Amino acid sequence: MSVKSFTRGGYPLTENCFDELVSSDGSVRPVAAAIARFIDKHGATELCQRQDQLNQTISDMGVCFTLYSDGNNIDRAWPLDVMPRTIPSTEWQTTSAGLKQRLTALNLFIDDLYNKQNILKDGVVPADLVLQSRNYLAPCQGISPRFGVWANICGTDLVRDEDGRFLVLEDNLRVPSGVSYMLENRTVMKRVFPELFAESTIYPVDDYPHQLWRMLASLSPRHSDVPCIVLLTPGIYNSAYFEHSFLAQQTGIELAENTDLFVEDDIVYLKKLHGKQRVDVIYRRVDDVFIDPQAFRPDSVLGIAGLIKAWAKGNVSIANAPGSGVADDKVVYAYVPQIIQYYLGEKPLIDNVETFLCLDPKQKSYVLANLDKLVVKPANESGGYGILIGPRSTLAEQQQMAEAIKANPRNFIAQPTLNLSTAPTLCDGALEPRHLDLRPFILQGKELYCTTGGLSRVALKRGSLVVNSSQGGGSKDTWIINDEV
Amino acid sequence: MLLKSVDNIFWLGRYLERLDDTARLVNATSHLLIDSHKDTQFSWPVLLDVMGLDSKTALANYQLPPDATPEQASIEYAVMAHLISNSASTVSIRHTCSQLKYNARSIRQLIPRDMWEELNKLDIFLQQHCQQPGGRQQRYNLMTEVSRRCQMVVGVLDGVMLRSDAFDLFNIGRHLERADMTTRIMDVMVLQQLQPTQIKRPKFRWTSILNALGGIESYHYYLAHQSGDVDAIDYLLTYADFPRSIAYCLNRVAASAKGLPHSISILQQVHQLQALLKTEPLTELSTEQLHQLIDHIQAGIINLHKVIATPAENLSRAQLSA
Structure with missing residues (x-):
């Protein structure tokens, strides 16, 4: 299939960059065949119309993100490019196995750091480097959360090098965000391209909320009852409030601010209409040093006094556990291949940059x-x-x-400086290559789970490598397409 | 649901109904003008008075667009701008919609996706189309559309929302606001008749009000099936089968309050309001007395609101420690 089918005027591949949809010889990759046929049949005008329809859908659905700007909060419509990013399912299987391998090792690492510190004693990771990190929280020493898992929700940023190999750019183990946009991107795309979904086998992404709930429920310290799970948000003015409220709504858990919670006799309670209710699991979307003024920052106005004591006693689970951030330090990152080897005796399935x-x-x-x-x-x-x-x-x-x-x-x-991969992106009525990354989300509680694909973030300026939405980045729906015969 | 969310869900119901009813209030005046003699003096500021504003203050130094046409420079334009397009006015449709959105955002986790989407569409529509109060004919269509879209939201909610405390509180909010707004719309009529005027006493007809409230046919049904001396005032206050009457709204508030922890306090307030409607020989009231009765009902609604919105203060000690 000819490249010209994409833009009619040709699609300008970027030198030394892997393109997600188009091979270096100009042919369309097999996973993108249905998209190429659509563009061949309908042309760029139709694509532009679908982009308009997509923008309207996003504003109707109220999908937005908040920018802090000059002390004001501004709700912006979420930027989503009409062109999806495609990944073959066989490739995704190994990638997802690599992501699970990585999180498993990182959790063994964190649990070790706060307990026996074998990896430091064995000199695999320099002790000073970890113990002097401001993310190493001394009050967490001697604690081992349920299943020994500290980082229950991980957002790992992947990029491709010029050969198209996925590499891990960073691990986000504190309060990774973006999964709501992965879910909403798909909802929007299904409305805008029903025919493409009918024509290809695109793996669904919508089991994430249920998987998230299952993982959180598995952390409950009480077994007999239906667990009471709470998402702790800094409040409606937080930049990620859209995601907090969305996830609470989708999973059916309570959305609470610190003032809705209190600790009594080392038990956490929620103030409900019919009285107080014991809380089993807190999915915190507040940085750990802010969650308890008694344990960490005394000036925090977002915290719940006594929470860490209740957690240390095992009366409540917190996801991600306080102190998890010690492993998403970018210096620790450099040691992850050794960490995987040390705990699992395996070679990393996905390399570092x-x-x-x-x-x-x-x-x-x-x-x-x-x-x-x-x-x-x-x-x-x-x-x-x-x-x-x-x-x-x-x-x-x-x-x-x-x-x-x-x-x-x-x-x-x-x-x-990486030659991040590119994908055709609709820019002023024509398809141009733009650099992108991918943030899949991995869950670990009793079981491990990895999203099918993730959130693809795209730098909208020509040549730019900055994909963050706070700095002018956009997004793409990520299609894991069945390529098994 | 969280104790904190009570206020937000209740106000969500109130603001949504207020949008619908403000649109009906505006359209009631259109009906009044259409139905009255061409020389009749209509007092526009009354529309702001019934909303609890001091119309003189509200209209003083009213900011008209610099290129205002003579028609726009009129008092009618200023009053309509205050009720529809001026986002700084606390009674305007645009302001109410912002409040609606704020409350929805605060309790997004309680709102089903379909309703959330319908609320967004309502907001987008209002912010786009209510920039100007418009001429009379344009306004009439716009207000009808506002009402229709509000009802879409309610319809979606009714079809998909879990029957929970949140659902009950939303409905309590809606019906409390509706009772309140029905009295205010009635008051437009009453205050017009109390206006000092140079010409003969204006003869406004209740038909216009009933039209705007969507109740003209059922009023005729009521007349045909009621024994004794009844009129539109009895109908709007006491006819519990008409969904915009005060009696109906109070019944709905009472029914929705039953499962709430502070239902006893709420029901006490509802009973006091119901008693107010029963003791008055309504057909014999003078216009002044009717105005006073409306004031009393509105005061009762304020008390009822306070009880509903503060469950913690209206719970027994036993309930709080449960």
Whole structure:
């Protein structure tokens, strides 16, 4: 099938980048065949009309995200590109196995860190590096949550290199967000492209809410009753409130703020219309250092006094467990292949992106000498903040970063600038390649579960690698397409 | 459901009904004007008075668009802008819709997806189409559409929402607001008749009000099947088969309150209001007395609201520690 079928004027592949829908020889990949046929038949005008219809659907459905801007909160319509991103199901099977492998190892690692610390004693991961991390929370020492699992919900960012291999870019183990948009993207796309769904075998994504509920329920410390599960949100002005309320609604659990909860005799209760109710599981969407002013930050206005004591006693489960963030430090990230090998005796099914640690003097010198080529990231930020993209930075920005690295080398890592994969994206009426990543969500409680695909985030500016919605990124529906014969 | 959500779900019901009824209030005036003699003086500010505003203050220095036509520069335009398009006015349709959206957002987890979508569509429609009060004919169609869309939301909710405390509180909110707004719409009529006027006493007909409330046919049915001396006032206050009468709304509030923990306090207030309707010999009331009765009913509704919205203060000690 010819590339011209995509745009009629040709589709300009980006040099040294893997394209999700089009091979380097210009032919359409087999998983994208139905989409190519649709465009051949209906043309770009129809595609534009579907994009309009899609935008209208998103605003009718009230799918939005909140930007903090100048002290105000602004609800923005969620950006979704009309062109889906396709992945063959056989490829997804190994990817999803790799993601489960990774989370299993990370949870063994966290449980070890807060208990026996064997991995530190064996010198596989430097002890200083972990114990001095601000994400290592001393009050969690000696605790082992149910099933020994700390990070119950993980959002792992995957990218493809120029050969099309998936690599892990980072693990989000604190309060990963975005899964609601994965679900809503699919709902919207089904309305906009009913014929494409009829024509291909696209794996569904909509069992996530039930899987989430099952995982949370498996954490309940009481066995006899129907568990009382609560999603703890910072409130309606939080940037992720859409997702909090959406997930509560979809899973049928309560959506509560800290003022709806209280602790009495180390038991957590919810203030309900008919009286108080004992809480078994808290799905917290508040950063761990804010959840209990008695245990962590005394200035927190989002916390519940006494929660950590109730948790430590085993009277309530918290997902993700406080202290899980110790493993999503970008410096710890560099050690994940060794961590997998250490606990599971297996080779990682998905590799890391090559990473330079600035705390190592040799690697630091290399980073400082190559700031114009590397991507430098602070160890503990998320949302794409504080990142230096070498090839797109000014000399002044590089100098500023050099100073920051010298002042606190522990806090920085660097990676080569990746040629992130691209996918055809509707831009001003034509299909152009745009870079994208993928955030699947992995659940671990009694069992392991991985979403079918995930949230594809796309950088809407030509050439840009920044996919975060807070910084002008968009999204695509991710289609895992059956390619088994 | 959470104790905190009581207020939001109750207000969701109130604001949704207020939107519908504000549209009906506006259309009641259109009917009044169509049905009256061409020289009749209609007092526009009364529409703001019945909404509990001081119309003089509300209309002082009213901001008209700089390119206002003579028609727009009229008091009618200012009153309609205040009721429809001015988002800073607490009684405007646009303001009410913002409040509706805020409450819906706060309790999104209780709202079924289909209803959430219908609420979004209502909001988008109102923010787009209620930027200007418009001319009379345009306004009439717009208000009819507002009512229709509000009823879509209620219909979707009725079809899909779990029968729960939240559902009951939503319905209590709706019917409390409806009772309140029916008295206000009645008051438009009463206050018009009490207006000082240079010309002969205006002869407005209740038919217009009944039309706007969608109750003209059932009023004729009522007349045909009721013995004794009855009129539109009896009908709107006491005819419990008509879904916009005060009696009907109170019955619905009482029925929906039964499963709530503070139902006893709520039912006490409802009974007091019901007693108010029964003791008055309605057909013998003068216009002034009718106005006073409406005031009393509205005061009773405020008390009822307070009891419903504060369950914690209206629970017994035993219930609180349960």
